[in-house]
Amino acid sequence: MSNSALPRRVVVTGATGKLGRAVVAHLRAVGVDVLAVDRAGGRDPRDVNGEFLLVDLTDYGQVVEAFTGGADEHAGDVDAVVHLAAVPAPGLMSNAATFANNSAATYNVFAAARAAGIKRVVWASSETVLGLPFDNPPPYAPVDEEYAPRPESTYSLNKALEEEMARHFCRWDPELVMVGLRFSNVMDVEDYAPFPSFDADPQLRRWNLWGYIDARDGAQAVERALAHDQPGADVFVIANADTVMSRSSASLMAEVYPGVEIRKELGEHETLLSIDKARRVLGYEPQHSWRDHVDVL
Ligand SMILES: NC(=O)c1ccc[n+]([C@@H]2O[C@H](COP(=O)([O-])OP(=O)(O)OC[C@H]3O[C@@H](n4cnc5c(N)ncnc54)[C@H](O)[C@@H]3O)[C@@H](O)[C@H]2O)c1
Numbered sequence: 222m223s224n225s226a227l228p229r230r231v232v233v234t235g236a237t238g239k240l241g242r243a244v245v246a247h248l249r250a251v252g253v254d255v256l257a258v259d260r261a262g263g264r265d266p267r268d269v270n271g272e273f274l275l276v277d278l279t280d281y282g283q284v285v286e287a288f289t290g291g292a293d294e295h296a297g298d299v300d301a302v303v304h305l306a307a308v309p310a311p312g313l314m315s316n317a318a319t320f321a322n323n324s325a326a327t328y329n330v331f332a333a334a335r336a337a338g339i340k341r342v343v344w345a346s347s348e349t350v351l352g353l354p355f356d357n358p359p360p361y362a363p364v365d366e367e368y369a370p371r372p373e374s375t376y377s378l379n380k381a382l383e384e385e386m387a388r389h390f391c392r393w394d395p396e397l398v399m400v401g402l403r404f405s406n407v408m409d410v411e412d413y414a415p416f417p418s419f420d421a422d423p424q425l426r427r428w429n430l431w432g433y434i435d436a437r438d439g440a441q442a443v444e445r446a447l448a449h450d451q452p453g454a455d456v457f458v459i460a461n462a463d464t465v466m467s468r469s470s471a472s473l474m475a476e477v478y479p480g481v482e483i484r485k486e487l488g489e490h491e492t493l494l495s496i497d498k499a500r501r502v503l504g505y506e507p508q509h510s511w512r513d514h515v516d517v518l
Contacts, residue, residue: 235306
């Protein structure tokens with residue numbers, strides 16, 4: 222594990238989104254000075270409750286202003302960027318619109334960080350690059366970072382290209398640290414109510430091997446990634462330690478993906494989206510489970 226101190230001032234993009242709200246709250250709680258940016262919201266205290274700047278990331282000039290302290294009343298050297306803004310799934314907008322927004326936003330964030338001399342970038346990749354929705358079965362389970370991306374949608378194709386883009390930005394700057402977090406399906410506590418019903422149909426959530434990520438654990442992963450100080454680009458699967466199911470992980474694989482090699486002795490509800498690398502390298506350790514919440518919902 223290679224960790225150093227957290228950066229002092231951090232720009233978080235996508236700050237009023239589902240994951241962004243949790244990340245901004247978490248980073249502020251651990252003492253990071255956060256400039257929250259998004260193209261939407263920000264006035265409602267439930268969004269971000271602190272310093273906020275409306276930015277359309279597809280406009281490079283706006284991104285440069287945000288990263289260089291150039292926007293009025295938002296001065297201050299930025300030490301790191303957490304880039305979460307995106308159209309967050311396939312099928313929400315047309316493929317072309319999803320690609321145009323997400324690729325431009327991410328290029329501008331990576332390029333503006335380089336122009337501003339920012340040496341740490343953490344960004345949201347996605348579990349989708351692992352081959353979701355697994356109409357073609359995974360190569361083995363638990364899935365991990367050891368096989369090449371298998372995007373099956375335009376949204377995911379863009380995430381795979383972002384990972385490739387990060388490798389080249391790091392090749393151009395040997396001091397740069399870029400961490401891509403391949404988040405599973407993001408959940409707030411309110412989302413856990415239907416989880417017990419998933420068990421009736423193992424096909425319902427097979428598309429991501431029954432994985433999920435509690436937004437608060439996602440925020441913890443971002444904090445860990447910001448403290449990572451190993452130059453170069455790296456990617457990590459970020460999921461919770463368990464599945465969304467009450468049935469065992471081994472029985473789910475045997476029923477739904479009978480031909481797939483199981484590479485380890487699985488715990489009863491062990492995640493099939495491996496978080497071993499994130500645990501080992503980043504020190505990530507999920508603190509939450511839907512199982513702690515369903516009785517109280
Ligand atoms: N939600 C999931 O299950 C999931 C799973 C894996 C990865 N991710 C990734 O995590 C990140 C956050 O997802 P989320 O669930 O919080 O999504 P969200 O839609 O709740 O938040 C995304 C935010 O990005 C902002 N945004 C989009 N384009 C922008 C632009 N051009 N300029 C400025 N702001 C822009 C939106 O206004 C929104 O507030 C995304 O990159 C997404 O692809 C999400």
